[in-house]
Amino acid sequence: MTIGWLGLAGGTKAGDKVPRAVAPCAAVPPLVGGQQDAGPALQACLDATPPHGAIALPAGRYRIGTPIHIRRAVTLTTRGLARTAPSCFTNERRCAVLHLAMIQADNPGSVMPVDVTSDGVRLDHLVFQGTRLSDPGGSAKRCTSEALRPMAGGVRVTGSDVVINGSVFRDMACYTALEYGSGAGAVITDNAFLGNGTHNVLLGWADGLTIHTARKFRVLGNRFHDNTDVQLIFGSCVDCIVSDNVFTHGGAAAGGSFAELMLQAWPKATSGDYTGTQVTRNRIDCGTQRRCGFGIMIGSAPWYAAPAFGGAVTDNRVRGAMLALNVDTLTGPMTIERNDLAVSTGTYPGMCGPQRIEGVATNIVPAARLLMARPVSGPTSATHYCILNYSLLPVTPVQ
Numbered sequence: 529m530t531i532g533w534l535g536l537a538g539g540t541k542a543g544d545k546v547p548r549a550v551a552p553c554a555a556v557p558p559l560v561g562g563q564q565d566a567g568p569a570l571q572a573c574l575d576a577t578p579p580h581g582a583i584a585l586p587a588g589r590y591r592i593g594t595p596i597h598i599r600r601a602v603t604l605t606t607r608g609l610a611r612t613a614p615s616c617f618t619n620e621r622r623c624a625v626l627h628l629a630m631i632q633a634d635n636p637g638s639v640m641p642v643d644v645t646s647d648g649v650r651l652d653h654l655v656f657q658g659t660r661l662s663d664p665g666g667s668a669k670r671c672t673s674e675a676l677r678p679m680a681g682g683v684r685v686t687g688s689d690v691v692i693n694g695s696v697f698r699d700m701a702c703y704t705a706l707e708y709g710s711g712a713g714a715v716i717t718d719n720a721f722l723g724n725g726t727h728n729v730l731l732g733w734a735d736g737l738t739i740h741t742a743r744k745f746r747v748l749g750n751r752f753h754d755n756t757d758v759q760l761i762f763g764s765c766v767d768c769i770v771s772d773n774v775f776t777h778g779g780a781a782a783g784g785s786f787a788e789l790m791l792q793a794w795p796k797a798t799s800g801d802y803t804g805t806q807v808t809r810n811r812i813d814c815g816t817q818r819r820c821g822f823g824i825m826i827g828s829a830p831w832y833a834a835p836a837f838g839g840a841v842t843d844n845r846v847r848g849a850m851l852a853l854n855v856d857t858l859t860g861p862m863t864i865e866r867n868d869l870a871v872s873t874g875t876y877p878g879m880c881g882p883q884r885i886e887g888v889a890t891n892i893v894p895a896a897r898l899l900m901a902r903p904v905s906g907p908t909s910a911t912h913y914c915i916l917n918y919s920l921l922p923v924t925p926v927q
Contacts, residue, residue: 628658
């Protein structure tokens with residue numbers, strides 16, 4: 529495939545004359561850096577680009593005021609950046625920035641500002657920016673409405689063999705920065721999920737990456753910083769690899785989280801099956817102020833009752849969590865071993881009141897111990913904790 533100036537049909541053979549840009553795509557570059565909604569022009573370009581074609585956007589900021597739908601296998605990328613180029617995290621000015629500033633709160637037929645519903649899509653070296661900082665008033669109105677909350681998030685994907693690489697997902701007001709509904713064979717690598725949501729405001733929190741039902745996913749080498757619900761959460765992932773991801777927090781309470789890395793299920797929605805999955809070599813550091821509740825959370829019990837079983841959680845490192853590892857309500861065997869977990873002592877805010885943790889790194893409820901392949905070494909407790917790091921500012925009514 530050859531990538532042209534903007535929209536280009538795929539499948540060009542060596543020696544062929546390079547086609548001119550797909551005509552509707554010519555309307556997109558003039559909108560860079562402006563206040564006009566680039567959404568309709570980008571949508572027309574996407575709809576005109578044939579399957580396996582590519583759209584290479586010139587670097588700069590594009591205001592997206594209406595939802596974008598990607599319905600076929602295309603590549604959306606920044607012009608001039610190779611797939612192996614450093615991530616947009618290293619220098620956003622090199623990249624196309626899609627500022628997801630929805631004009632209407634209610635967009636019929638849309639789930640999130642960007643909705644991908646095709647196999648074989650590639651999102652490469654892009655920045656997806658929300659409205660947490662640019663429109664706090666409008667963001668608050670959406671986040672407090674159950675129906676409108678997803679439109680305050682970022683990108684939703686359903687499909688197989690999708691690649692998301694070298695991109696940044698930042699400053700979503702709430703919900704989640706990237707939601708993956710279902711699929712197989714996806715690769716999510718070398719991305720940065722930064723500053724999504726506000727942890728200490730009711731309904732203001734946001735996941736960094738939310739994956740519902742997955743098979744053979746590769747979630748590798750991503751950076752998660754100050755995502756304020758759960759930084760990375762799964763509902764099920766069979767034969768997946770989740771490795772070499774880095775999780776951090778700054779010092780502000782607003783950038784905290786309830787958990788960093790969570791394997792669980794949503795009741796009656798996902799299976800909680802992690803058979804064949806390896807969760808390994810991930811590095812979690814919530815800082816000296818302990819801005820995360822659980823470092824690694826296995827099971828759903830602090831939130832709701834749902835299954836979790838299968839897979840292996842090994843060779844991960846956790847520092848600065850209120851509780852480094854919490855294993856609650858396993859419903860089948862899981863291997864959890866060789867994790868480097870820092871102990872914690874303190875009284876921490878919980879949804880059910882202050883929670884005292886005394887010199888332990890791991891909590892495993894008795895029923896879960898029976899389902900673990902090997903006993904966990906180190907200081908361990910055996911109780912049910914409610915949601916940790918739950919401390920909210922007083923609610924201010926939205927005008």
